[in-house]
Structures are given as C-alpha cells and as structure tokens.
Amino acid sequence: MLHIDTDSISKMQSRYQANFFNTVSGFKSANLIGTANQNGHTNLAIFNSVIHLGAKPPLLGFILRPTTVDRHTYENIKKTGYYTFNHVHESFIEKAHQTSAKYDRKTSEFEACGFEEEYFDRFHAPYVKESHIKLGLKFKEEHLITANDTILIIGKVLHAYLDEKLIAEDGSVDISSAGTVTISGLYEYLRTTKLKKFEYAKP
C-alpha cells in the first residue's frame, strides 16, 4: 500500500493534488443551484457539495469558493435570500457539467447550457424544468472556513417538488430510481445501483 505523507503532498502538481483530494473524500451529490438577481436575471451552476444538515428544521448546506465562478450564485443568494436545488439526472449530465464553465455575468447558464427555467408559487429563484426533484430554499446562515476561505452556506427547505411515486412509505425518496447521479471528484459522473437498505442499527 502506498503511503502519501505531508511531504509527498507538498510535492504534488497543483491539478494532481486537486484531483486526488476531490476524489478521496468519497462520492458526492449532484445538484444544479438556480438563482436570480434582483432584476430576475438567472444563474445556474452545478455543485457537488450539497449536504444534509438536519431534518427538523430541514436544513441543507453547500460549500462555495468566493473566488470562482460560484460568485454569481453567492451574490444572488445574499441579495435575494432564495435559491433552488435541482437534482442532476443521468439524462442530462453533459449539460449539467457545462454549467461549471466560467460564463460572464450577462449570460444565463439556463440558456447557454440548454435548460428551461420554471417558476412555482411566486418563489423568486428559478427551478430547472428538466429535473425531477427540486427544492426551494431560504438562506439561513453562512460560515467562513478560515483555513481556506471557503464558505458553508446553510438554507432551510421551504418547498419540494417531485413525483409522488418516488417517495417510499417511510418518507425516503428513491433518488436512484429517479436517475439522480453521484459525482466523484470534479469531472466524473456515476449511476447508482442499490445494494441493501438496512434498518436502524442496535447493539
């Protein structure tokens, strides 16, 4: 077994290091985050860092680096307070990945990458019509991670839109059957196959 220590890490070429540590943490979620500025100009970007923080109240988080293309998403969320999470399905991974390109502020990734905006219940932020599982969130709090200046953005889920058939009796959503993909690292998209659903574990 290979041992990589701090000395070998410090000698890694920068893109190699990015790929190594982006994959070695394990599989990631795949969500398109939809926002709009105060004038309704929309933005859409793929994020592989959406995480569950709690169910009651329903809180989800995601990580962003203020120095990258994500900045449009951040600015829209801070100015309007609202944003959407839209699952990425197998049928449109190519278009979804394309939203990670650095488009200028005037360009909406909805149009540039071929997604259709959808609005429900007078919510300010746009949903992605192509997605079968969509959430509408309200910004709650943010945490600056001082070790590398990334930001954890936390929001409360106000709305969920999905096919009722995807919800099992116990409340869990069958995201595998919905065709939702998972991401490894920055570039690889994967399909999932169910192995086993366990019960609540007891000693």
Add this chain to the structure above:
Amino acid sequence: MLHIDTDSISKMQSRYQANFFNTVSGFKSANLIGTANQNGHTNLAIFNSVIHLGAKPPLLGFILRPTTVDRHTYENIKKTGYYTFNHVHESFIEKAHQTSAKYDRKTSEFEACGFEEEYFDRFHAPYVKESHIKLGLKFKEEHLITANDTILIIGKVLHAYLDEKLIAEDGSVDISSAGTVTISGLYEYLRTTKLKKFEYAKP
C-alpha cells in the same frame, strides 16, 4: 408533480421527515471514522457526511450532532487532535452500518462490529485494516451551526494509504473500482457505475 410546502413539512411524522430530508439532498459519501481516547481506547463510527473542502491545503469536513452516539468520536478528536477516515467498500457494508448502533463508551466498535485496528507511522488514531483507502487527519477548526446545533468538524489530511493502482495519471482516485459505496439517506447503500468523465468545462 407533488408540491410539499412548509405546512406539509410541519405535519410530517418525525421519522418520515428524517428519511425525506436525508435522501433529498442527494448521494453521500461513506466513511468509517476511527478515533482513540488518551488511553488508546478506540471508537469507530460510520459517517455519511464527509465532504471535500479544499485540496491545497487538503481539508475535509464532516457533520456531527453532539447529542447522539457521535459524541465519542467528537470527544476523542477534541482531546487528541487526530482521527482517520476509512472508505466503506461493498464487501463490508453490513458491518459498517452496524457501527451506527449506540454502543456504550466501554465498547470499541472495532471489536463489536468485527473490524481490525491498524496503526501506521506512530499516528494516534486507528485505521481500519479492511478499508483500501484510508486517511489520517489532524483537527483544524469547528463551526457550530446555530440553526440546529450540529457541528462542522474540519481537518487537514496528513496521511493517505491506498493501493497505488487506484490513482489515475491525473491524480484522481478510482473510488468506484475500489468498491467504495455511496449512501442515500440513513440506511441505503449503493454501488456505482461510471457514466462519463468530462474535462474542465469552458464556455
């Protein structure tokens, strides 16, 4: 399409709500976190919340709820400063899930669930012998999420141990071929199949 709003959320039965919001954020990573207290008494617990925060420096985070079984993990990390992440592979999902049971402090989940402790390079925390991808981390910072009293724990990767053949030329680790699983919600474990690896996207 079903619309779930704040009113329907407030009427959800508690376990239903937990399952719904634990699945709807997307797929999760599967890691066993290994720790030891100051006397070397070990603890092992599965976490589905490990996330990548940055590659340079290599920072990974995970979420824990201080009010649950995770507390042993938290106390050991805060007291000793060190912990390990060990990928969960398809071959031992049953044992890995069993570590989520509420064992008392005197019981080591290594022994109770059938895992073997492994120590490398005088690192205080135990690795899991059965895992093919293992990381040794040092605690860096924590953030209390005030909205629900969960904690984001951030650590720096000091060591990585893995089969050299799993590392591609670009530095990315082939965690799918390693048999690393992904988790949906709290109970479901899934295998992955590669769909496509894209390039860095340009407008």
